[in-house]
Amino acid sequence: MLSVEAFSLNIMIAALAPLLGAFTLLFLFIFEKRIDLLEKQKREIALERELQTALYNQLNQEIQPHFFFNTLNSILSLARLDRKTELIRSIETLSKLLKFKYLTNSTFITINEELTYVNYYLEIQKIRFRDRLHYEFSIDPNVTQAVTIPFFIQTFVENAFKHSFEKYSGEAFLKTIIEKKSEEVHITVWNNSLESLEELTGERGLGLENITKRLNLVFPNGNTSVQLINSDNGTSVIAIFPFVLISEMKGR
Template sequence: MLSVEAFSLTIMIASLAPLLGAFTLLFLFLFEKRIDLLEKQKREIALERELQTALYNQLNQEIQPHFFFNTLNSILSLARLDRKTELIRAIETLSKLLKFKYQTNTSFITIDEELTYVKYYLEIQKIRFRDRLYYECSIDPTINQAVTIPFLLQTFVENAFKHSFEKFIGEAFLKITIKKQDQEVYITVWNNTTESRDDQSHERGLGLENITKRLELLFPTGNTSVQLINTDGGTSVTAVFPFVLKTEI
């Protein structure tokens, strides 16, 4: 037979057990949240580091002197021909392009924001290449607010000019396709020149490698890939990553 003291102790233990269990679960929950937060912070730091690498490449390498000087010469020719309307539009577009490039300092942006910059770039290239350049965009409007990494599409487009159109004489045709399929975003840039393996330079490889790393950091649990292939009488590069709206990050 239990004594009064033993009975009281048993009742106390039985009463406290659920509380101790609840506190243990709460502690484990908070500990898990802390681990998740540390992992997120670690991923954000890595993303920021890779973004700075991309920014360096963009600001110091991708805006090449010959692109800049050729653009200025094209603008100068508009001034000499007294084509004032086109001249004003060209200067405004170049200003917007440079402003966007120097002000982009976040780990991710929306597809719509990236497209805005790319359109500025293509307008400038149209002034340079004139009737030689044709381009078209096929964009799924439902993914405009999906997130992507800065300079993904821009790098693909710039590579088409730098490694293809500026090296080969003839018609320059560029096609941008952005679509959603099975909760994934597909961004493809195709141009009508077929590159040899030697043409797919080390510099281009580094740019695509940086994009691959940043996609993996931004979407650590999702399917991401970057593929460059010769196809359909030309060269295409495609990036695949999860469909995530900006409001969900």
């Protein structure tokens, strides 16, 4: 015969067995649901990355046609003025720019690479504007290998020509300052034109909105800003974004 203790233990096991089974099934159900949720989140993250990449490429394409159109316009003006030597030089420079552009097919590049674009563009414009154009760079050597987006500084420089130097006569002064402050890159592109508020917030403002969106895609968790400032001595565009070396970005 079973003792009272053994009988009580059997009764307890019999009573608890269904509960243990139910808890086990509940645990497996919750675990399975958790796995499904993680898989769903993984797919959503992958989809979000694809959408961001597509959006970035779309925004990037909005910039490039304007740049090439304006550059070709500069070359066309040389042809109309029959400035053959300068025309040949400008075509050679454009060829170098195009070669560099299509060898660099990335969503981000270094500041040094971006400045290569800018120098090609300014070389063409110097041929066109001759002694009227004056430009200078002040570059912190610590930022040359920092990450930026293609046609970033180029857009600011191009805006100075499109909205200022091409509209108004007189000396054209352009200054670009690139420096590291704390853990941020600060870029200032200044020109000596005195534009009205309406001009600053028109078509030019749309181009800067594009730049801001592209910066947010590359640096989603960092502090980014783009500002237009109109002062007594000219117009400035000031951009701020996180300081990230190209080697760090590629390792992410």
